[in-house]
Amino acid sequence: MSRYMTKYVLISDSTLSYSYRDFPLLDFLPCAPGDKIPARVYKFLKGPAPDVLSNGEAKYAPYAIRKIEASLLRDNPRKDIAVAHEDYLANFITDDTEIIGISTMDPLGIGPTTMSYVALFGGDLDSWVRREWDALLEKVNKVRHGKKAKLVVGGPGVWEFTILREEIEKYHFDYIVQGEMDDTISELFREISEGNIDKKMFYQGYMTYDDKFRKVLKNDDLFIARGVSERAYPSLEEIPDIVRPSMKGMVEIMRGCGVGCDFCEVTLRPLRYYPLDKIKREIEVNVAGGNDHPWLQTDEIFEYKHEKMFTPNQDALTDLFKTIMNTKGVTTTNPTHGRISIPAAFPDLIKKLSDIMKAGPNNWIGIQTGVETGSDSLALKHMPNKTMPLKIGADGSFQEIVWEGVYNETKYYWRSAFTIQVGQEQETEEDNWDSIAMINRLSNSYVNGRPFEFTVTPLVNVPLGRIKSRNLNMMLDPVQLGVYYASYRHLAKMSIRDGFRNTSGNPFTKVGTGSIISLGGELMLRVVEKVAKRNGVDIEKVKKYGMENVSEINTLNTMSRA
Numbered sequence: 001m002s003r004y005m006t007k008y009v010l011i012s013d014s015t016l017s018y019s020y021r022d023f024p025l026l027d028f029l030p031c032a033p034g035d036k037i038p039a040r041v042y043k044f045l046k047g048p049a050p051d052v053l054s055n056g057e058a059k060y061a062p063y064a065i066r067k068i069e070a071s072l073l074r075d076n077p078r079k080d081i082a083v084a085h086e087d088y089l090a091n092f093i094t095d096d097t098e099i100i101g102i103s104t105m106d107p108l109g110i111g112p113t114t115m116s117y118v119a120l121f122g123g124d125l126d127s128w129v130r131r132e133w134d135a136l137l138e139k140v141n142k143v144r145h146g147k148k149a150k151l152v153v154g155g156p157g158v159w160e161f162t163i164l165r166e167e168i169e170k171y172h173f174d175y176i177v178q179g180e181m182d183d184t185i186s187e188l189f190r191e192i193s194e195g196n197i198d199k200k201m202f203y204q205g206y207m208t209y210d211d212k213f214r215k216v217l218k219n220d221d222l223f224i225a226r227g228v229s230e231r232a233y234p235s236l237e238e239i240p241d242i243v244r245p246s247m248k249g250m251v252e253i254m255r256g257c258g259v260g261c262d263f264c265e266v267t268l269r270p271l272r273y274y275p276l277d278k279i280k281r282e283i284e285v286n287v288a289g290g291n292d293h294p295w296l297q298t299d300e301i302f303e304y305k306h307e308k309m310f311t312p313n314q315d316a317l318t319d320l321f322k323t324i325m326n327t328k329g330v331t332t333t334n335p336t337h338g339r340i341s342i343p344a345a346f347p348d349l350i351k352k353l354s355d356i357m358k359a360g361p362n363n364w365i366g367i368q369t370g371v372e373t374g375s376d377s378l379a380l381k382h383m384p385n386k387t388m389p390l391k392i393g394a395d396g397s398f399q400e401i402v403w404e405g406v407y408n409e410t411k412y413y414w415r416s417a418f419t420i421q422v423g424q425e426q427e428t429e430e431d432n433w434d435s436i437a438m439i440n441r442l443s444n445s446y447v448n449g450r451p452f453e454f455t456v457t458p459l460v461n462v463p464l465g466r467i468k469s470r471n472l473n474m475m476l477d478p479v480q481l482g483v484y485y486a487s488y489r490h491l492a493k494m495s496i497r498d499g500f501r502n503t504s505g506n507p508f509t510k511v512g513t514g515s516i517i518s519l520g521g522e523l524m525l526r527v528v529e530k531v532a533k534r535n536g537v538d539i540e541k542v543k544k545y546g547m548e549n550v551s552e553i554n555t556l557n558t559m560s561r562a
Ligand code: SF4
Pocket: 257, 258, 259, 260, 261, 264, 265, 266, 267, 299, 300, 339, 370, 383, 386
């Protein structure tokens, strides 16, 4: 076996390195409870081991790791840095290694999607994400044993270690790093190696939020964050281009959001828009690596270079998508996130973007949308700007705005993956009935004879204190469970419709994956129904709720748009 004298070895969550059969919703599979999905089924759906280069490095790596790699390369020679494939760690972790850097998204399985299953099934924190994290750390620590290499963890999931602080002993971390570090990672790694951390540049502790969502700093020697006297975030110029291909062709187009929902950390970060040439350069790296589908990382695509508050900059958006689609080697593309009010208010923009992206029955533009509720009062309380430039009241109810958005999205071949929350602050039963009504109406609506295309995943707001106390048995009341039931009922319908259409691979794998997804959707619905009935949910009421005037809505719309 070849061994390399690698100073800095970078690794990622296994769950972010596997393809999960390239089926969009299967990326969430690791959030499911370990004891509810048999290991054989999980491993099949996870797909084959990721591609590896001849020296044992990963051919593709999650975008966050590619950014750290690129930042380190600004100050260090290539030979000092490796993005290791998890099956070839011993090639790189040697006596010369100074730092092993691991990036993670949901290590302990307390991220929102994972907790939505815990809320339903109760029991221990034993999701597949956590099982995979434990297995990866066991591998890393085994290879690292007896060597000087320090273990440093970073990435969007590190907040979880602040919540379950007492559980992290077993991982033998040296440091947990919080925040964007594109501009300072070389310096930080050098200081960690030398055991001499500059307290002005870096803060030993972490940032968290109080119950009013204000930033609070907590001293803790295990954690490192950006120094309080430093700028809180790197500027656009300090963010390097990736130099090797990212997983699933991901490229960033902007950071920050600015819509201001009161539960969201992203909105507190400054907006930084990538210029077109920077985006193009990163896409070219991925195209050279064999990926012809750029996946555009943004928390709110419709805010890209916006000038008027909350109104999309249509020229900037069309230029962006034209530049992407005109990049040599690109065939298709889609953004990661966007709000629904823009398709509702600007159908012509959506049509224009669809034309540029060549959207159609065989090329749906997938987009994740935090629709979060069907209730006017909750939307106004927690995310008053999310419908902007439309206003709840003057431009219809929140549900009507969402309905109009999905109408235009389906019409122009966009498919939203909605999240909907239960357990929000000041939520009432009536709010959750509104959410049930919204899901039912959307699920039974049509545009030009085609059913509305969207998925909806329920998420639960779990008070952090409850995670700490590990009191994780049934957390949902009957109406909240009704929201789960309505969501999974629609998901089962979608999985039968799209399970085969969207899976990739050879025909046998396609049939296998398609069958499991269709069956999985149906089985999951049955499981949710069982839990719901056991907990007093009136299933028949949930099925019919809000459906009184659906055919009327469809007919009126067909007539008024004829
Ligand atoms: S629109 Fe999305 S990313 Fe922006 S603040 Fe609201 S929840 Fe956060």
